[in-house]
Amino acid sequence: NAGVTQTPKFRVLKTGQSMTLLCAQDMNHEYMYWYRQDPGMGLRLIHYSVGEGTTAKGEVPDGYNVSRLKKQNFLLGLESAAPSQTSVYFCASSFEGGGTEAFFGQGTRLTVV
Amino acid sequence: KNEVEQSPQNLTAQEGEFITINCSYSVGISALHWLQQHPGGGIVSLFMLSSGKKKHGRLIATINIQEKHSSLHITASHPRDSAVYICAVAAGDSGYALNFGKGTSLLVTP
Numbered sequence A: 001n002a003g004v005t006q007t008p009k010f011r012v013l014k015t016g017q018s019m020t021l022l023c024a025q026d027m028n029h030e031y032m033y034w035y036r037q038d039p040g041m042g043l044r045l046i047h048y049s050v051g052e053g054t055t056a057k058g059e060v061p062d063g064y065n066v067s068r069l070k071k072q073n074f075l076l077g078l079e080s081a082a083p084s085q086t087s088v089y090f091c092a093s094s095f096e097g098g099g100t101e102a103f104f105g106q107g108t109r110l111t112v113v
Numbered sequence B: 001k002n003e004v005e006q007s008p009q010n011l012t013a014q015e016g017e018f019i020t021i022n023c024s025y026s027v028g029i030s031a032l033h034w035l036q037q038h039p040g041g042g043i044v045s046l047f048m049l050s051s052g053k054k055k056h057g058r059l060i061a062t063i064n065i066q067e068k069h070s071s072l073h074i075t076a077s078h079p080r081d082s083a084v085y086i087c088a089v090a091a092g093d094s095g096y097a098l099n100f101g102k103g104t105s106l107l108v109t110p
Helices: none
Strands: A004-007 A010-013 A019-025 A031-037 A044-049 A064-067 A073-078 A087-094 A108-112 B004-007 B010-014 B019-025 B032-037 B043-049 B052-056 B059-064 B069-074 B083-090 B098-100 B104-109
Touching (some): A004 A087, A019 A031, A019 A087, A031 A073, A044 A064, A044 A073, A073 A087, B004 B083, B010 B019, B019 B104, B032 B069, B043 B059, B043 B069, B069 B083
Parallel strands (some): B010 B104
Antiparallel strands (some): A004 A019, A019 A073, A031 A087, A064 A073, A087 A108, B004 B019, B019 B069, B032 B043, B032 B083, B052 B059, B059 B069, B083 B098, B083 B104
């Protein structure tokens, strides 16, 4: 049972490049989230999904897009990377939102130069 | 947005000491989570609370809904407990995503 798997684990991008982060969960969870973690700050919500085919904006959505075409996968895209997007990105999933246990991926460390 | 405050920000303890980390939040919640993050590592759920108290091994978590306050206690601390401990609360909006505190960095020395 893999839980929540994020790929890649590390990536370095040049300003203006694009990339997609993949989050996959095998627990049949409805709710999936993308967060970013920056020094001195708590994790902040980028986008979330409450079921297959649905997505919504979180606290810091600018510069990111997401898709949830399959229930088990939640993709985070950066169309034109900026240095301000240098961060550690975490995907999380839960069965019914914040009132149920949250499972996190191992994180993706992204550096934009 | 539910503001989540943790204290202390940093904590150093000697092996065997009893440790308390505090968390307070600003508005009513459906659940409060305590999470653990080792350096360079992922985030692991320790507890999810909506009332009362939970215990798992040497870890105890309590919550006072009226006071909007929770504590995480570690008894007989060990160097392997060194990690960042994060408090998070479930909001009623944003798909019940979590609002996170900034974390408490704990170092337990032998």
